[in-house]
Amino acid sequence: MISEVFITCAATxxxxxxxxxxxxxxxxxxxxxxxxxxxxxxAAVHLHVRDLKTQEGSLNPALWRAVVQRIRQSDVNxxxxxxxxxxxxxxxxxxxxxxPLAPATWIASARERLxxxxxxxPEICTLDCGSKSSKSNVNGVMVNTVGMLRAMAARCKDIxxxxxxxxxxxxxxxxxxxxxxxxLIDGVPLYQLCMGTGNGxxxxxxxxxxMVHQLPQQAxxxxxxxxxxxxxYVALSPLVGxxxxxxxxxxxxxSRGRLATNAELVLRAVEILNRIGVRVMSPDxxxxxxxxxxxxx
Numbered sequence: 001m002i003s004e005v006f007i008t009c010a011a012t013x014x015x016x017x018x019x020x021x022x023x024x025x026x027x028x029x030x031x032x033x034x035x036x037x038x039x040x041x042x043a044a045v046h047l048h049v050r051d052l053k054t055q056e057g058s059l060n061p062a063l064w065r066a067v068v069q070r071i072r073q074s075d076v077n078x079x080x081x082x083x084x085x086x087x088x089x090x091x092x093x094x095x096x097x098x099x100p101l102a103p104a105t106w107i108a109s110a111r112e113r114l115x116x117x118x119x120x121x122p123e124i125c126t127l128d129c130g131s132k133s134s135k136s137n138v139n140g141v142m143v144n145t146v147g148m149l150r151a152m153a154a155r156c157k158d159i160x161x162x163x164x165x166x167x168x169x170x171x172x173x174x175x176x177x178x179x180x181x182x183x184l185i186d187g188v189p190l191y192q193l194c195m196g197t198g199n200g201x202x203x204x205x206x207x208x209x210x211m212v213h214q215l216p217q218q219a220x221x222x223x224x225x226x227x228x229x230x231x232x233y234v235a236l237s238p239l240v241g242x243x244x245x246x247x248x249x250x251x252x253x254x255s256r257g258r259l260a261t262n263a264e265l266v267l268r269a270v271e272i273l274n275r276i277g278v279r280v281m282s283p284d285x286x287x288x289x290x291x292x293x294x295x296x297x
C-alpha cells in the first residue's frame with residue numbers, strides 16, 4: 001500500500017460520444033471541465049479533443065491549441081497529459097472478404113500523432129503500448145506496431161515529454177518494458193494499467209496483480225477500470241501501489257442512474273481516499289515525483 005497518490009482525471013475520450021449529454025465535446029467544454037476537475041483535486045488531466053462535426057477523436061492542432069491555452073490561462077495548473085492515441089484504427093471488411101479496408105480506417109504516421117505534442121509540449125503524453133481488437137466494432141482493431149511505438153517514444157525522449165505507457169493487457173506490459181530496456185524511455189517510467197476495456201485485461205484483482213508484478217521496480221503507475229468498477233478502483237489502487245484515475249472517458253455515472261461531471265468524480269475519489277487514510281498529491285508534488293519537464297506559463 002502507498003500512503004499518498006495523485007489523481008488523473010480523464011475528461012473525455014476519443015470514441016463515439018454516448019447518448020448521455022454529460023461528456024464535454026467542444027474545446028471550451030473540455031477545457032472548462034478539466035479546470036473544474038483540477039479545482040476538485042485532480043493533479044493531472046488526461047485529454048482528447050473531438051471533431052466539432054463528427055464529435056469523434058481528432059488530431060487537429062487548432063482544437064488542441066484551444067483546449068491547452070484555455071487551461072494554461074486559468075487559475076489552476078494541472079499536469080497536462082495529452083493523448084497520442086488517435087489515428088491507429090483499422091476496420092476490416094466482412095470476415096469472408098476482409099480487404100479492402102473499410103472507410104472508417106484511420107492510420108496516421110508517428111509524426112502526425114505527435115504534432116500537437118511537438119507544438120504544445122505537455123508534461124506527459126500517452127503511448128498505447130500494443131494493439132487490441134475493438135469491442136464496439138467486431139471488425140475493428142486498435143493497431144500500434146512495435147516500430148510505430150519505438151519511433152514515437154524516441155521523439156518524446158528528444159523533446160522532453162514523458163510518455164505514460166498505456167497497457168491494456170499483460171503482453172502490453174512486456175512491450176513497454178522492452179522500450180525501457182532499449183533506452184527509449186528516460187527517467188522514472190510511468191505506466192497506466194487500463195482494466196476492463198473491451199477485449200483487454202478484465203478488472204479482477206488477479207489479472208491486475210499479474211500486471212503489477214511485471215512492472216519494473218522503480219516504476220510509478222496508476223490503475224483504473226471502466227464503467228461501474230471505476231470508483232471501487234479508487235480504493236483498490238493504493239492497496240496495490242497504484243495512483244488513481246477517474247473521469248468521463250471511462251465512466252459516466254456517480255451512482256446508479258446519476259450522471260456525473262468530471263469534478264464530481266474527482267471529488268468522490270478524494271472523499272474515498274481521505275476515508276481510507278490516503279493523502280491526495282498536488283500537481284507540483286506529482287511533477288516532483290516524476291521529475292517532469294515543466295512548461296513555463
